[in-house]
Amino acid sequence: MLEIPVIITERLRLTALADKHFETYAAMLADEGTTRFVGDGQPLDRMNAWRSMAMLLGHWMLRGYGMWALELKETGEFVGRAGLHNPEGWPDLEIGWMLRPEFRHQGLATEAARAVLAYAFQRLGAERVISLIRIENSASERVARRLGGRQSTTIDFLGSATLVYTYHRPDEHG
Template sequence: MTDVLIPTLETDRLVLRAPVPADVAPFAAFYASDAAKYVGGPLRDFQVWRYTAEVIGHWQLRGFGRWMVERKDAPGAIGLIGLHAPPDWPEPEVGWMLWDGNGKGYAAEAARAARDYAWNTLGLTTLISSIAPENAASIRVAEGMGARREAQGFEHPLFGTMAVWRHPAPEALS
C-alpha cells in the first residue's frame, strides 16, 4: 500500500486540509453539543480522537476522504467536509458537518470543492449525500448544490433510515 498525501484545497473563503492534533478539541466540543445529533453525537473526547484517526485512515484505505475546513481569515477548524465511502455504503458520498459558521454558506462552498475534486481529480461519476430526513439545514445545502432526493432511502448502520440525495453528474454541471 502506498502512503496517501491528503491534498489541500482552497475556495474563495476556505481551506480544506488534513486533520491535525489541534482539531480534536473543537471537533470534540461539537460532538458534545446538540448540534451533533444528526451525525451520531454526542460522543466522548476519546471517541472523537478515534473518529479523527478514522478520517485520516479513510484516505489511506480509499485514496480520498474528508478534510478539516477552516476559514482563510481565522485559523482553526470549523468543520469536517468531504468524501466518504465505507464498505457498507451504497456508493461514495459527499458529506458535511460544521461546528462553527452555520448559515454563512461555508458547508456548500466546501462541499462543492470536495465534489469538484471527486469529479475532476478522482474521476468519480456518481455521488450521494445521506441525510437524516429531519435535518432541514443539510437538506438546504444538498438542494442548493443541485442534489435531488431519491425515492429509495439508505439504512445507516448506526443512525437508521437516511434519505439519499443524488448529486448531478459532472457533465450536468458544465
C-alpha cells in the same frame, strides 16, 4: 507520510485533519446538536472523537480520499469538516459536511461541499456521489439542493429513515 491535498475556496482552506484540530473537533462532536443527525445521533466523548478523527484520516490511506478539516482562510480557525466517505457497508461514495454551531447558516457548508464535489468528479473521476441525510435534517437538505443534488430514494440506514440525494458528474457542456 500520506499527502492529503489542500483545496482553497473563497473563505476556506480544506486541509488534512491534524492534532492541532483535535480540541475543537472533540468539542464539536460532544455537542448534541451537531451529532444529532450523524451515526447513532449521540455526542461523542473525547476517546471516541479521537477514534473518529483517526478513522477519517485512515480513509485517505485506504480509499485515496476522505474528509478535510475546514479552516477559515484568513485566521486558520477550525470550523468543521467536509469530504468524501465510503466505509465498509456504505451504499455509495458519500459527500458529507459538519460545522461547528457558530459557523452554520453562513454558506460555508455549501462552499466546502462544492469544492469537494469538484474534487470527486475532476480528480477522482467519480460518475456519481450521494449524500445520506436524515429526514429531519432540513439544513443539510437545503445544502444538498443548492449543490444540485436530487433526492433519489429514502432508505433505512443505521436504523433511521434516510434521504439519499444524488449528484451526477456534469457533462462536458454544462
